[in-house]
Amino acid sequence: MEKYSVIGKRLPRLDSVAKVTGDAKYAGDFFLPGMLHGKILRSTVPHAKILNIDTSRAEKLPGVRAVATGKDISDIPHGFIRAAPAPFFLRDKFSLAKEKVRFIGDEIAAVAAVDEDTAMEALDLIKVDYEELPAYFSPQESMALDAVRIHDHAESNVSVVISFHLGNIEQGFAESDFVFEDNYSTQYILASYIEPHAAVADFSQSGNVTLWLSTQTPFYDRTNIAETLGIPESKVRVIKPPVGGGFGAKTETHTLFTASAVLSRKAGRPVKIIYSREEEFTSTAHRHGVTVNHKIGVKKDGTIKAVDSKFFADGGAYNSHSAISMFIMGTLQNGPYNMGSFKYEGIRVYTNKPFAGGVRGHGAIQPRFVIETMMDSISEKLDIDPIEIRKMNAVKAGQTTISKFKIRSCGHTEALDKAVEEIGWKDKWRKLPDGKGVGLASMFFASGAAFSFFYDNPPSFSGVKINAETDGNFTLFTGTSDIGQGSETTLAQIAAEELGVGLNKISVIASDTATTPLDMGSYSSRVTVFGGGAAKIAAYNMKMKLFDIAADMLEANKDDLEAKNERIYVKGTPEKSVSIADTVIGYYNKMKEHLTSSGDYNPPADVGGEMRLDLGEVNISPTFSFGTHATEVDVDKETGEVKVQKIAAAHDCGFAINPMAVEGQIEGSIQMTFGQALLEDYRMEKGWSITNSFIDYKMATSEDMPYIKPIIVESIDSEGPFGAKEASEGTNVATIPSIANAIYDAVGIRMKDLPITPEKILRALEKKEGGK
């Protein structure tokens, strides 16, 4: 008999019909009576003091109902890191500029009018007097000795420095037979969700405000909105309807969220703001572009002894995730290999550009590109098989790394073996004709951050409540945010399995700060382990309450009961059973109260602790995922064109609650990093965003995508619910280096600068062959 009846099954998502038929209502779909339309006035200069904002003409325009500026908001700025002991300056962004603008696109004023056209017209009537300041568009320019400060607190325009040293690298390098050193760079990319940001705010006469937001973090938004408006948090209700992708950028409380509420308060009417695609490009959070200097010391046999890495990140105008981004870029180098000893310096620099924040594969994409490419170089120089060098240095289950990560489960070796087998490595590597090649790369990723970056005293990291209904159905309330990854279905499957009912018996109410328990949101690949963990506990608690009643009804011992097929049975006596619906009625009759349960997930004691991002020795996550991508490419040596034929993507997700969802995550996430590897190139010129649409920003289309073979590896984790780990960010971390390494196998050039465009390949080929 199969062990499970609901989990481990390829089940369609609960929201699939609604989404496919267009029935799902996103934030932008909400219309309220009397609703106004809002627009944001943005800076047209990259760096300036604001001398004066004259809104008088805009206010007089017929149809305009409210104009807001920095004067209409509180003096509390926002940023992703809010909890103590984080220094104040990590929160450095006002929704509407107070004294300065710091990039072209920075928000200055907001207008609400009877329609969008009138609001746009009003923007043209607002006069802003600037005193322009020198502007800087690269970390090098920003850090020049004579550069003016973009933020008063930031000397040399350094936004944050994270550095740590694990073990002794001097000794590590001394013990190394070879030291490899190289420089790399990666580009700014955009998260590129299909649904642009949208907000509808309704500030009522009673002083409460309700918002429908396209967000990953409704609770954080609630706090930021309350602080910006200067009202108690409990007066703000954020509802997260279906979201059309977030990929990290929707963890920001972007200006439309606060501005819609400010305008609604001023106008006394609901206000809707939807960002244009252009605004998404010019003014929302991007992935950090970095330049890297990396040094790896190895023994002759391939053992890694020491790593010294320096990361310079272009942070743009504001801090956003800043310290977390820089911390992860360092700490997530400590796997899937043991690094011997490790030193890291991550410097994030302010520039007059759109700010960089957290984007899928946050902080892991950049160092993984570097390390896996270098592993390939090292294995070649030492004449060790690239598979072997990865295996010999691999971290293993049960081990604690020098960074103090506790590895509870590890399917890396299995993932590696399966990926290379699928790609046909043995027959292809170094054996394919010129222009064709295979490459591989491994990765690991956290299953949720075990810190509360935002709240000082949250009740728990994730909470779930369940209500029982007399028809045998359950309603599950969760604060986790399904942003398209399908987490509502995952949580429902977990609860259904625990309760012994079908998936159709679980209704999910998700992300409404007024009704669902507090949750940190969807980021750091935390939802399955944290939200799923809470769902499992809540469902178990519900089951125990049902068993209490059923034990009476069945005249049996509670410990002898089991829930399955929507009934409660006495184990081994199938004729003795009662339906769950009858048990719920029995509960009401006996207890005279509603039947509810709750569950909270908190990381175990050996994880997390005090939020010290300046320390490298801290276990950041309850558990870690692992994986390997093996990729086959064709390179056209005359044009430099790369055709990725196939990516075999093996991912250790612990246990696949829903294999179809895991496969979807693997394929979808590869689409994202495939684009970063080869195509996506966000261009700016003197602070002006040039790529403002998907015709110029080359996100991969379905025509561009290679054949992806998702391979699920299950290492059955001891911490995650039913053994599950993350499967949403780690799934794309190995893509870029696996493509770069395949290009090397095909044509013998090392690409160290992203994106790897045909032009760069042709230049590298000509350089290699001495030019034509």
Added chain:
Amino acid sequence: MRLPKFEYLEPKNVKEITSLLKKNEDAILIAGGTDILPKMKQRIVTPKYVINITKIEDLKKIEFAEKKGLTLGSLATLDNISKSKPVIEKFTALAQAAGRVASPQLRNMGTIGGNISIESMCMYFNQSHEWRKGRPHLCFKLGGDRCFVAKGSKDCLALFQADTPPALIALGAQVTIVGATGKEKIINIEDFYTQKSKKVNILKPTDFVKQIHIPTPPKGTKSCYLKMAQRAAIDYPIAGAAACITVSGGKCKNAGIAVTAVGSGPLRLKEAEEVLIGNSITDELIEKAADAAYEKVRPMPHFNISAWYKRKLIRVLVKRSIKQACSKAK
């Protein structure tokens, strides 16, 4: 982004198009709308009148007769052209070019008349109203005094990138233009283009393209269009090249070679054609023709694509398109 306000007009026949164009100043024609609607949303074009010509069935024809050749109404869709049997067989380069435009959805809407009339594009111009109005200076295309593509340029350097024109040039197509008086004028498609980025074709506000005609190529003629773009779909070419080769008695009797996405218009490369004509085609000769193409083109950089790379690509694409055409022509 929303469309600006305009008045909508719908002519029932070709005559009415002319009279509406004459009557209403500041009017534009709309067919597939795939090019014009984004421009209207960006307020690059804000016409008072939009004349929808898509109800005129006459203009949708794709007709082929051995004696008459191929006639394409200006409203023939790119999708229909790319799938038309005679076009695929006799005018292969055109079928290939039409089939590589944008995406299936856009090819269903987009027309051949629209594709040949596409204006040049530029990252400093094809932007929203909000973006453009914030810039401190206007470029030539917006009536200003400079070009941002190349400092010091005395002229607009926006890039012409349409796919079908090089194929049509290589195949020797002719365009029928109806003018203000209703009189038809037939010109070679090469002469349709001004080679000026600010206004790439010769159409006057009261003109419209009625149809395109291509004579049946002589026996032994084959053609090919090759495009390289960053993406496989929804992308303009980094470079595109079309070759039409007639081989008879082992020798090249006639050759048409043209490229796109290198400058202010589609460019016919007579220098490359001349290398081939009268000679028996060998790999070496094809290399020479490709070299001639390389020498002739002076591409403009565009976004992240350098002039250096475009020029390299032209050599490769011209070579490959000739080879592919010849491999079928023999």
